[in-house]
Amino acid sequence: xxxxxxAAVVRKEDPNLLTGRGTYxxxxxxxGMLHMAFVRSVEAHARVRAIDxxxxxxxxxxxGVFTARDLPELPPIPxxxxxxxxxxxxxxxxxxxxxxxxxxxAEDRYLxxxxxxxxxxxxxxxxxxxxxxTALAEGAPLLFPEHGSNVYTEVPPAGDAEAELAAAPRRAxxxxxxxxxxxxxxxxxxxxxxxxxxxxxVWASCQSAHFVRGQLSQLLAVPYRGIRVxxxxxxxxxxxxxxWYPEYVVAALLSRRLGRPIKAVETRSENLVAMTHGRAQVxxxxxxxxxxxxxxxxxVMVTQDAGAYPGDxxxxxxLTMVMSAGCYRIPTVVTGYRAxxxxxxxxxxxxxxxxxxxxxLIERVVDLVSDETGVDxxxxxxxxxxxxxxxxxTTHLGFAYDSGDYDKALRRLLEMIxxxxxxxxxxxxxxDPERPLMGIGFSTFVELGGVxxxxxxxxxxxxxxxESARARVNPDGTVxxxxxxxxxxxxxxxxxxxxxADVLSLPLDRIEVVHGDTDVVQEGIGTFGSRSIxxxxxxxxRASLRAREKATRVAAHLLEAAPEDVELxxxxxxxxxxxxxxxxxxxxxxxxxxPTQLGxxxxxxxxxxxxxxxxxxxxxxAHCCVVGVDRETGRVTVERYVGVDDCGVVxxxxxxxxxxxxxxxxxxxxxxxxxxxxxxSGQPLASTLAEYLVPSAAEMPRFxxxxxxxxTPVNPLGAKGLGExxxxxxxxAVVNAVIDALSHLGVRDLQMPLTPERVWxxxxxxxxxxV
Amino acid sequence: xxxxxxVNGRHQELEVEPRxxxxxxxxxxxxxxxxxxxxxxxxxxxxxxxxxGQSVKSCTVLAVQADGAEVTTIEGLSGPGGGxxxxxxxxxxxxxxxxxxxxxxxxxxxxxxxxxxxxPTEEEVRRGxxxxxxxxxxxxxxxxxxxxxxxxxxxxEP
Numbered sequence: 015x016x017x018x019x020x021a022a023v024v025r026k027e028d029p030n031l032l033t034g035r036g037t038y039x040x041x042x043x044x045x046g047m048l049h050m051a052f053v054r055s056v057e058a059h060a061r062v063r064a065i066d067x068x069x070x071x072x073x074x075x076x077x078g079v080f081t082a083r084d085l086p087e088l089p090p091i092p093x094x095x096x097x098x099x100x101x102x103x104x105x106x107x108x109x110x111x112x113x114x115x116x117x118x119x120a121e122d123r124y125l126x127x128x129x130x131x132x133x134x135x136x137x138x139x140x141x142x143x144x145x146x147x148t149a150l151a152e153g154a155p156l157l158f159p160e161h162g163s164n165v166y167t168e169v170p171p172a173g174d175a176e177a178e179l180a181a182a183p184r185r186a187x188x189x190x191x192x193x194x195x196x197x198x199x200x201x202x203x204x205x206x207x208x209x210x211x212x213x214x215x216v217w218a219s220c221q222s223a224h225f226v227r228g229q230l231s232q233l234l235a236v237p238y239r240g241i242r243v244x245x246x247x248x249x250x251x252x253x254x255x256x257x258w259y260p261e262y263v264v265a266a267l268l269s270r271r272l273g274r275p276i277k278a279v280e281t282r283s284e285n286l287v288a289m290t291h292g293r294a295q296v297x298x299x300x301x302x303x304x305x306x307x308x309x310x311x312x313x314v315m316v317t318q319d320a321g322a323y324p325g326d327x328x329x330x331x332x333l334t335m336v337m338s339a340g341c342y343r344i345p346t347v348v349t350g351y352r353a354x355x356x357x358x359x360x361x362x363x364x365x366x367x368x369x370x371x372x373x374x375l376i377e378r379v380v381d382l383v384s385d386e387t388g389v390d391x392x393x394x395x396x397x398x399x400x401x402x403x404x405x406x407x408t409t410h411l412g413f414a415y416d417s418g419d420y421d422k423a424l425r426r427l428l429e430m431i432x433x434x435x436x437x438x439x440x441x442x443x444x445x446d447p448e449r450p451l452m453g454i455g456f457s458t459f460v461e462l463g464g465v466x467x468x469x470x471x472x473x474x475x476x477x478x479x480x481e482s483a484r485a486r487v488n489p490d491g492t493v494x495x496x497x498x499x500x501x502x503x504x505x506x507x508x509x510x511x512x513x514x515a516d517v518l519s520l521p522l523d524r525i526e527v528v529h530g531d532t533d534v535v536q537e538g539i540g541t542f543g544s545r546s547i548x549x550x551x552x553x554x555x556r557a558s559l560r561a562r563e564k565a566t567r568v569a570a571h572l573l574e575a576a577p578e579d580v581e582l583x584x585x586x587x588x589x590x591x592x593x594x595x596x597x598x599x600x601x602x603x604x605x606x607x608x609p610t611q612l613g614x615x616x617x618x619x620x621x622x623x624x625x626x627x628x629x630x631x632x633x634x635x636a637h638c639c640v641v642g643v644d645r646e647t648g649r650v651t652v653e654r655y656v657g658v659d660d661c662g663v664v665x666x667x668x669x670x671x672x673x674x675x676x677x678x679x680x681x682x683x684x685x686x687x688x689x690x691x692x693x694x695s696g697q698p699l700a701s702t703l704a705e706y707l708v709p710s711a712a713e714m715p716r717f718x719x720x721x722x723x724x725x726t727p728v729n730p731l732g733a734k735g736l737g738e739x740x741x742x743x744x745x746x747a748v749v750n751a752v753i754d755a756l757s758h759l760g761v762r763d764l765q766m767p768l769t770p771e772r773v774w775x776x777x778x779x780x781x782x783x784x785v
Numbered sequence: 786x787x788x789x790x791x792v793n794g795r796h797q798e799l800e801v802e803p804r805x806x807x808x809x810x811x812x813x814x815x816x817x818x819x820x821x822x823x824x825x826x827x828x829x830x831x832x833x834x835x836x837x838g839q840s841v842k843s844c845t846v847l848a849v850q851a852d853g854a855e856v857t858t859i860e861g862l863s864g865p866g867g868g869x870x871x872x873x874x875x876x877x878x879x880x881x882x883x884x885x886x887x888x889x890x891x892x893x894x895x896x897x898x899x900x901x902x903x904x905p906t907e908e909e910v911r912r913g914x915x916x917x918x919x920x921x922x923x924x925x926x927x928x929x930x931x932x933x934x935x936x937x938x939x940x941x942e943p
Contacts (some may be wrong), residue, residue: 024880031888032882032888032892034820036821040822043813043816200823200831200886204788250920253922282823282825282826342789352804492890504883553825634798672880676883676920677925702825703823703826708920711911712911717923740923
């Protein structure tokens with residue numbers, strides 16, 4: 015039987031989704047179900063003087079209007095800073111546009127919207143704090159006066175590296191803005207809660223049903239056994255559906271109070287202000303280097319805009335610090351950060367969560383060094399790469415990189431792009447005023463995958479960093495795998511079946527994967543941090559191995575042989591040396607449930623495995639972007655995008671390509687189009703998809719992708735994870751390319767997103783208006 | 786108001802509020818939840834269906850505007866028990882979907898595109914699907930699936 019790991023099989027998930035049979039939360043209709051909608055703050059920062067729901071409550075079909083005062087049992091949302099809890103419904107104060115201040119419940123979603131429009135909220139405005147500059151100014155208005163500062167948390171750098179920077183032959187500095195982005199999964203967030211006498215059931219568009227159950231249990235003080243959480247088909251998440259939202263507890267408590275199931279589904283306009291945003295960092299970077307382009311010292315100070323409450327944003331710059339040196343050997347690295355309060359939507363994980371910010375930073379620095387020294391950007395990278403024999407490598411913060419061969423991916427990339435040819439074309443186009451300018455940008459990146467181990471995850475408020483799988487061999491020889499991770503589009507049902515198929519020597523269609531239901535699946539952690547294959551996949555492999563061991567014992571009994579003499583090959587168990595005297599899976603599985611034929615063996619084949627990784631893994635790669643820049647308008651076109659990824663062993667090349675393409679698309683989108691910005695009064699300027707520019711097929715290039723393979727020693731699968739690599743790789747490849755296109759004009763720096771206006775202005779400034 | 790329309794070949798007569806959107810008629814009154822809602826500004830195309838053979842975004846069509854019309858949703862694309870439509874099969878082959886939320890709308894938009902332009906170039910496919918957003922795939926699989934069906938020249942009748 016050919017190996018399924020490494021095979022580009024099409025997804026088992028697809029026929030259902032393609033025929034409109036997806037089970038997204040909003041598709042759920044329960045008898046008696048009510049609709050809930052939030053009244054959201056229209057002020058960025060204000061005291062709430064009064065809320066009048068009388069007119070709303072009088073609408074026929076509206077069951078009630080509730081404020082925090084009406085729901086004393088409503089728990090606040092814990093945050094990373096004790097004492098600065100986020101109320102599930104604002105009490106006296108609102109801190110961002112979109113914060114829920116009241117909730118209405120009605121017979122249908124139209125009536126709920128009518129009621130929301132008729133709730134009158136009387137605000138007493140406070141000075142807004144829409145950006146970091148305002149937040150950190152002397153005498154700034156404080157979001158939490160009791161905290162005494164708008165700085166939630168601060169980790170100062172261990173020293174200033176001033177001596178090392180001063181000793182370097184050359185030094186340069188950069189201020190980089192990694193702008194605020196909206197994850198914008200196509201399916202907004204939603205829940206259905208049904209709390210009856212048998213307990214609470216919640217269907218949620220989330221990345222981990224188990225995490226949601228744990229939180230609900232803690233916040234509502236209800237035992238686990240009384241709560242069932244189901245993550246049905248989930249329409250994308252990109253990290254933001256791992257965040258905690260007020261809907262969870264509000265819908266649950268209102269369902270208990272009203273005795274009926276309640277659905278709460280965001281509109282897109284709500285989603286863009288209520289779902290956590292990502293990135294939102296300013297980085298002050300200083301680098302010391304020599305004339306050969308060798309980087310000698312790096313100092314990084316990250317200022318994280320955490321938004322209105324200190325949620326997961328407080329941990330993001332920690333990951334940025336960890337990865338600040340990228341794939342380079344830099345003798346001195348110091349990093350520090352501040353996480354700062356602003357009156358904006360809270361910030362949390364978005365595809366890459368702190369690592370794209372680090373990769374952007376160091377790759378911009380490398381190109382700056384190239385520009386300053388005149389050493390080619392490829393050569394600067396090679397002169398500073400950690401060599402392939404440097405692993406495990408311990409970074410400046412004591413974090414270990416598992417394995418890597420950065421030049422291998424770069425070599426493959428160079429084979430794919432014809433670098434000399436591109437440089438010749440670039441030179442020719444500079445001389446031809448009829449053609450757009452051309453630029454070539456590189457990104458050799460490293461990030462984190464297979465997120466665990468538990469010591470790290472516990473620090474982030476999770477139960478652990480392990481993962482689980484249960485393998486049940488049914489009496490007909492088919493297999494049901496229950497996995498602790500829960501997908502939001504990745505394709506777990508296919509990838510995990512591939513891993514199990516190899517171990518069990520079974521065809522793919524005999525293996526079914528179930529996930530995302532806490533009543534059906536043993537405790538699990540969830541899908542984030544590119545961990546599903548590297549951690550969840552290894553749990554599947556281990557559970558499959560144990561199932562095979564048990565089946566081998568059953569077969570040995572039936573074949574009257576010792577288990578160690580029984581082999582499994584091509585779906586048949588046989589005594590080594592006598593392949594004709596064998597038993598098929600169907601027979602072994604069936605007999606496993608017939609104690610009359612099992613002797614002393616315990617009946618059944620059902621085993622659970624928990625896998626705790628020893629380390630995080632480090633996926634890496636080398637990407638190149640070629641851009642055209644319109645001389646008249648500044649419009650950037652991605653002409654080529656070439657990427658080589660190294661995520662260790664690839665389970666399914668088709669799906670691996672899909673992950674890279676999707677991630678790169680989000681990275682290009684960040685580089686060129688997307689930004690959540692706020693007015694001076696703290697009003698969001700992009701609250702619909704007409705203003706927040708998620709790119710379409712027309713803006714995206716054709717991707718040229720390949721993989722090289724440096725297996726991780728962390729897990730026997732050798733897989734590192736890949737989900738966040740594309741988004742980590744792409745922004746700086748694009749930005750470096752645009753700066754490269756304009757470098758002959760003297761342009762050294764551009765801030766994302768590279769809108770035509772920004773690029774045009776940079777060209778005008780550099781040339782005094784004579785491009 | 787009373788309206789009559791044909792949905793996926795079945796005649797329907799319903800009493801609806803004048804403000805009811807077509808997408809909610811389909812999803813909540815007729816139980817056709819394959820058509821998803823991804824935005825409220827006609828930007829994302831997740832709710833795309835065919836109205837008298839033309840693709841429309843059903844979140845900005847009132848149910849009453851569909852009075853007398855013929856509507857085809859993703860559920861009506863392949864006959865009962867008829868397996869996958871060629872575009873659906875090509876989407877699977879080219880890994881043109883991940884989370885699947887934009888997929889029904891994307892498939893319906895592609896059906897409409899190929900009905901109007903049976904032999905599009907890659908550029909025409911990309912432009913033709915501009916009104917449908919996908920956040921997962923980077924679009925390459927979608928574009929390749931549509932081009933493959935166009936090349937094979939068959940089976941794009943809605």
